[in-house]
Amino acid sequence: MDLDESCIVRHFNFYSPLSEEDKALLATLEDSASRVRAGTVLWEERDEADEFCTLKAGWAFSYRELENGTRQILEIYLPGDIIGLREFAFTQRLAGVQMVEDGEVCFFPHCNLVNIFRQSFTLTSILFAVASRQQILITERLVNLARRNARQKLAHFLLEIYQRLKQTHAHGSDSIRLPMSQEILADLLGLSPVHISRTFTALSEDGLVIRNRHKVTLPDLEALTQEAGFDDRYLIENIRPVLGGQGA
Amino acid sequence: MDLDESCIVRHFNFYSPLSEEDKALLATLEDSASRVRAGTVLWEERDEADEFCTLKAGWAFSYRELENGTRQILEIYLPGDIIGLREFAFTQRLAGVQMVEDGEVCFFPHCNLVNIFRQSFTLTSILFAVASRQQILITERLVNLARRNARQKLAHFLLEIYQRLKQTHAHGSDSIRLPMSQEILADLLGLSPVHISRTFTALSEDGLVIRNRHKVTLPDLEALTQEAGFDDRYLIENIRPVLGGQGA
DNA sequence: CGTAGTATTGACACTAGTCAAGGCGGGTGG
DNA sequence: CCACCCGCCTTGACTAGTGTCAATACTACG
Numbered sequence: 001m002d003l004d005e006s007c008i009v010r011h012f013n014f015y016s017p018l019s020e021e022d023k024a025l026l027a028t029l030e031d032s033a034s035r036v037r038a039g040t041v042l043w044e045e046r047d048e049a050d051e052f053c054t055l056k057a058g059w060a061f062s063y064r065e066l067e068n069g070t071r072q073i074l075e076i077y078l079p080g081d082i083i084g085l086r087e088f089a090f091t092q093r094l095a096g097v098q099m100v101e102d103g104e105v106c107f108f109p110h111c112n113l114v115n116i117f118r119q120s121f122t123l124t125s126i127l128f129a130v131a132s133r134q135q136i137l138i139t140e141r142l143v144n145l146a147r148r149n150a151r152q153k154l155a156h157f158l159l160e161i162y163q164r165l166k167q168t169h170a171h172g173s174d175s176i177r178l179p180m181s182q183e184i185l186a187d188l189l190g191l192s193p194v195h196i197s198r199t200f201t202a203l204s205e206d207g208l209v210i211r212n213r214h215k216v217t218l219p220d221l222e223a224l225t226q227e228a229g230f231d232d233r234y235l236i237e238n239i240r241p242v243l244g245g246q247g248a
Numbered sequence: 249m250d251l252d253e254s255c256i257v258r259h260f261n262f263y264s265p266l267s268e269e270d271k272a273l274l275a276t277l278e279d280s281a282s283r284v285r286a287g288t289v290l291w292e293e294r295d296e297a298d299e300f301c302t303l304k305a306g307w308a309f310s311y312r313e314l315e316n317g318t319r320q321i322l323e324i325y326l327p328g329d330i331i332g333l334r335e336f337a338f339t340q341r342l343a344g345v346q347m348v349e350d351g352e353v354c355f356f357p358h359c360n361l362v363n364i365f366r367q368s369f370t371l372t373s374i375l376f377a378v379a380s381r382q383q384i385l386i387t388e389r390l391v392n393l394a395r396r397n398a399r400q401k402l403a404h405f406l407l408e409i410y411q412r413l414k415q416t417h418a419h420g421s422d423s424i425r426l427p428m429s430q431e432i433l434a435d436l437l438g439l440s441p442v443h444i445s446r447t448f449t450a451l452s453e454d455g456l457v458i459r460n461r462h463k464v465t466l467p468d469l470e471a472l473t474q475e476a477g478f479d480d481r482y483l484i485e486n487i488r489p490v491l492g493g494q495g496a
Numbered sequence: 497c498g499t500a501g502t503a504t505t506g507a508c509a510c511t512a513g514t515c516a517a518g519g520c521g522g523g524t525g526g
Numbered sequence: 527c528c529a530c531c532c533g534c535c536t537t538g539a540c541t542a543g544t545g546t547c548a549a550t551a552c553t554a555c556g
Binding site: 497499500501502507508509510512513514515517518519520522523525526 | 527528531532533534535536540545548551552554556
């Protein structure tokens with residue numbers, strides 16, 4: 001396997017340079033990829049939590065279902081992300097996970113990760129950073145949900161995805177592929193699908209986004225950033241160097 | 249120092265039984281307590297993040313300030329909580345922290361915690377659990393903010409605090425002391441102070457809460473839980489036994 | 497070419513926000 | 527002990543943003 005081709009290696013490498021051994025260790029997590037179709041539920045709330053999973057291709061999301069029949073989407077996972085860290089210390093799933101589109105995932109048992117982290121302090125500290133980052137993403141989403149109006153919420157989300165894609169999947173243009181339905185966006189942003197549609201239209205009319213099927217172009221990043229109150233500090237992280245000291 | 253008196257020991261003990269050495273190790277974190285007055289800012293966003301702090305007495309909260317002048321409160325900390333875990337892997341504060349009321353805090357440098365965790369696998373795994381739990385609390389708050397109306401938000405929050413206080417500060421009654429102003433509640437729940445007042449009044453009129461200054465009584469937990477869609481599973485955790493195996 | 501899912505648009509309702517005035521309570525100083 | 531003041535809370539009137547429902551249009555896929 002070409003180690004540099006592994007999504008998770010590329011992702012971890014973004015945090016801190018990896019030795020060849022670390023890369024090899026990490027890559028073992030992506031051994032047995034399996035294809036999954038759009039809409040597949042990887043697991044549901046309350047399932048036993050004894051595995052993690054890396055996302056090799058396709059987008060996914062975690063969600064909570066409420067008594068009142070609504071659904072709140074918590075996180076969007078992009079290729080290279082580790083799914084299931086939320087329950088690192090728990091025995092039960094606290095949220096379900098579903099595929100947005102067709103993709104590829106690699107399941108591996110909880111103990112694999114623990115073993116890897118026993119062998120490499122570098123990887124351990126990166127895991128901490130990755131888990132922290134997920135918490136930061138959630139926090140920012142919370143602020144977004146609580147304090148911004150529909151227009152800002154949508155703009156903010158588009159910028160977040162744009163930035164995240166740029167970091168790990170180098171793309172030069174100002175366009176992104178956005179494979180999610182407006183219903184998913186609504187469940188993510190705490191709005192109704194109808195209002196997502198209206199808001200998208202409004203942003204288009206103001207020349208802030210151009211939509212073409214699942215391709216979205218952001219022709220004026222500056223203005224959109226301004227409008228959304230978007231500050232990418234929470235994505236461009238300031239990672240503390242390896243926790244204690246020595247490497248593997 | 250009587251180890252069982254330490255807030256943080258009591259708190260950690262809730263997760264998993266601690267050996268005397270572990271207790272002694274932990275208690276060193278609460279060495280140098282200092283008194284702080286209501287409203288004191290422990291740190292602000294963007295400050296350097298090289299310390300943690302345990303809350304020995306009094307309530308505190310973390311917050312983000314937005315460009316539009318509003319403030320979103322992220323978490324409420326109760327005595328025994330560790331503050332600053334959010335930035336475990338970062339060098340910069342991502343949220344400010346302020347005291348709700350007079351209290352006592354113990355600062356200790358980042359490296360202290362790392363040293364402790366080098367010495368005890370048990371404590372390490374509990375730290376993971378504590379950090380996970382904070383993420384779970386945030387997640388539940390996100391759902392609360394995004395998907396519930398004012399009445400449910402307030403009811404849900406009251407039940408959360410009631411449950412958290414019960415777990416670590418054994419109290420039998422159905423009353424809690426709620427030292428926060430309605431303005432703080434508003435910033436936490438994403439509502440205006442005016443609407444908090446109205447909602448409180450409505451809940452009172454329906455016999456679901458009884459207010460008396462800063463004392464709040466929940467006379468019908470059953471009905472309130474129902475109304476709020478509150479499910480305490482996220483607080484009553486299912487902690488995975490020590491991560492890898494051996495103790496210290 | 498038909499069908500099912502997805503997106504758009506309009507009319508209307510409702511929750512929560514804003515602004516502004518008034519009340520209550522606790523602390524301070526006389 | 528009383529008077530005053532300052533925060534904080536309450537209440538009312540009005541407004542704005544978003545939800546809901548329903549009808550219609552579009553797109554992809556078989």
